[in-house]
Amino acid sequence: MLFPGLSSLFIEEIVAAGPALRITARSAAISAPCPRCGTESRRVHAWHARRLTDLPVGGRPAAIDLRIRRLRCTDVKCPQRTFREQIPALAGRYSRRTLRLAAHDRARRDRSGRTSRRRPAGHARRDGLPVEPAARTDGATTTGRPDTAGAQRRRRRAAPRAPLHDDGD
Numbered sequence: 001m002l003f004p005g006l007s008s009l010f011i012e013e014i015v016a017a018g019p020a021l022r023i024t025a026r027s028a029a030i031s032a033p034c035p036r037c038g039t040e041s042r043r044v045h046a047w048h049a050r051r052l053t054d055l056p057v058g059g060r061p062a063a064i065d066l067r068i069r070r071l072r073c074t075d076v077k078c079p080q081r082t083f084r085e086q087i088p089a090l091a092g093r094y095s096r097r098t099l100r101l102a103a104h105d106r107a108r109r110d111r112s113g114r115t116s117r118r119r120p121a122g123h124a125r126r127d128g129l130p131v132e133p134a135a136r137t138d139g140a141t142t143t144g145r146p147d148t149a150g151a152q153r154r155r156r157r158a159a160p161r162a163p164l165h166d167d168g169d
């Protein structure tokens with residue numbers, strides 16, 4: 001399947017807009033429950049447009065142009081006359097991005113959080129050994145007294161970051 005995780009959608013069109021992909025889609029569900037009384041309705045009152053940023057597809061940024069129905073509640077006693085259908089498997093009620101993009105961003109933030117906890121502040125100073133000016137490859141200043149702690153901090157900072165660039169997006 002081209003878009004795993006989007007099975008709650010009926011995809012109508014995919015167009016390339018420059019480097020980006022625009023996916024026009026609507027809910028695959030025939031009916032949706034009224035948020036007030038739970039009565040399933042398929043009576044369309046109006047259509048709305050909603051854009052969600054999604055995970056990149058093959059390295060290309062992707063956005064979903066969602067066509068959302070405003071449905072009429074069919075229970076005459078219900079004070080909720082009309083309601084917008086929600087696609088909970090796809091995105092939160094007011095979110096501008098898909099759940100899977102939000103989860104992806106969260107995972108990425110957690111990874112960088114772990115990286116910073118691995119190099120606590122002051123650690124370089126405690127076990128810092130003098131660095132010979134000739135051994136420096138980081139462009140640190142060679143005038144005056146050696147900036148030992150600073151140079152080590154810079155090296156420590158550079159090393160754990162490298163794998164984060166291999167995410168492929």
Ligand SMILES: [Zn+2]
Pocket residue numbers: 034035036037038039073074075078079080
């Ligand atoms: Zn209702």
